[in-house]
Amino acid sequence: MPGQGFRPVFHPAGLDHALRHALQDLRAGRWGAMARLLDETAEAAATAGAGRWEGWTRRTQILATVAAGTDVVLAWRGEQPGSGPAAVMHGRVAVERAVRAHRAGHAHARALLQEAWTACREAAARAPADPVPWIGLLALAGCDARAPRAEHRVRPPAPMLPSGPWGLFAEIEKRDPHNREAYHRMLQFLHARGDGSVAEAVNYAQWAASTAPRGSALHALPLYVRVERYRRARGHEHALDLHWVAEDAVREARRAMDSWFLYCDVPEASQLDLNHLAHALFGALRFADAARVFEALGPYYTTAPWAHRTPRPADRALAEEVFLRARARCLSG
Incomplete structure (x- = not known):
């Protein structure tokens, strides 16, 4: 039988070995490998052409799913308060926590949503070319989907599409057209x-x-x-x-x-x-x-x-x- 004895592995980094190392460091309570990886990723994004934000978006998203259960990003910001990547990761972690709390019906979900909104706005001001803070705001819009505010009921860009947070979507498109995570959000x-x-x-x-x-x-x-x-x-x-x-x-x-x-x-x-x-x-x-x-x-x-x-x-x-x-x-x- 093909693959006899084969056992599949679930790991968020998959074939991205550099990300795997950063996640190991993160789980051990250290932020150094994450900071180095994101500096390298940002540098690569700055010199790449179309799709240059793809690796940055993917890595920050996966790192945030692990960092959300720790205070590692908070420690990183304390050590490097002027770091742009640290500010973006702060927004990422805040969004991850807020979305989890909303889905679980947590009593503090509303406060966490406001905290995440503020963190994403601050990150957007710190890194104006980065689509990730706007992706965070789009993710938070999903917590408002059942009774959307006016900013989440914008006319769509094409016929046959429903209204939604298309203004946030447009901000991402300006920075990174066809961003995978934005479309999934x-x-x-x-x-x-x-x-x-x-x-x-x-x-x-x-x-x-x-x-x-x-x-x-x-x-x-x-x-x-x-x-x-x-x-x-x-x-x-x-x-x-x-x-x-x-x-x-x-x-x-x-x-x-x-x-x-x-x-x-x-x-x-x-x-x-x-x-x-x-x-x-x-x-x-x-x-x-x-x-x-x-x-x-x-x-x-x-x-x-x-x-x-x-x-x-x-x-x-x-x-x-x-x-x-x-x-x-x-x-x-």
């Missing part, structure tokens, strides 16, 4: 709307993919919407087997493969995007293409979207079993 806003329909998310994802350049991870965005449609269809099991082999599902998987994966730098790619693509190609019965994505992933995997093919999505062991079966089936060819 907007999708999260649409999913969080009390009156939002799946059709709105479908239209949005198709618009995003149709306007994205070749090599952009936005070509994988419709795959996320399809997983959400699948998740909401649970209870109608007779329809689920056809969900992934429908003509539009196969077309979405092929477009993500041909327009993004074949041109992407795999170590720089989102593990979630790679897992969603492998999942979509497997479901579309395109096993040879899926095998290429599984091979690119190496030992790494994410529980989503595989967990949604199980009867208990919160059970990570079941998600791993589905991933292993799909991987073995595709590699056996």
Whole structure:
């Protein structure tokens, strides 16, 4: 059997070994490796062309998911109060904590949301060319999706799209067109709307993919919407087997493969995007293409979207079993 004895690994850094080292240092309560990594990343962004903020956005996001449970960024700011990266990470951590508190219905969620808003505004003033503080504000808008304020009900940039925090989105687009995280944050806003329909998310994802350049991870965005449609269809099991082999599902998987994966730098790619693509190609019965994505992933995997093919999505062991079966089936060819 192909891959017999293979065990997948979940690690937020994936193939980014420099980020892995910084996360290890961060978990040990030290900020030095994080500061050095972000200085190097910022320097690379300053000299790069299109997509120059991609690595910066991805690394700051992943670092914040770990730093949010610590006081390491606070210590860093205390030692280097003039550091731009430290200010951006302060905003990142504040947003991560606020969003978590909002989702959990925490009593202090509102205060944390205000604190995060202030931190992002301060970071935006400190680093005016950086899209990340504005991405933080867009993430906070998702906590306001059910009863949005006027600034989160702006007219969309294209027909068939719903109103939303498009002013914040435009600020990100000015700084980093086709920023992956920004488009995903907007999708999260649409999913969080009390009156939002799946059709709105479908239209949005198709618009995003149709306007994205070749090599952009936005070509994988419709795959996320399809997983959400699948998740909401649970209870109608007779329809689920056809969900992934429908003509539009196969077309979405092929477009993500041909327009993004074949041109992407795999170590720089989102593990979630790679897992969603492998999942979509497997479901579309395109096993040879899926095998290429599984091979690119190496030992790494994410529980989503595989967990949604199980009867208990919160059970990570079941998600791993589905991933292993799909991987073995595709590699056996």
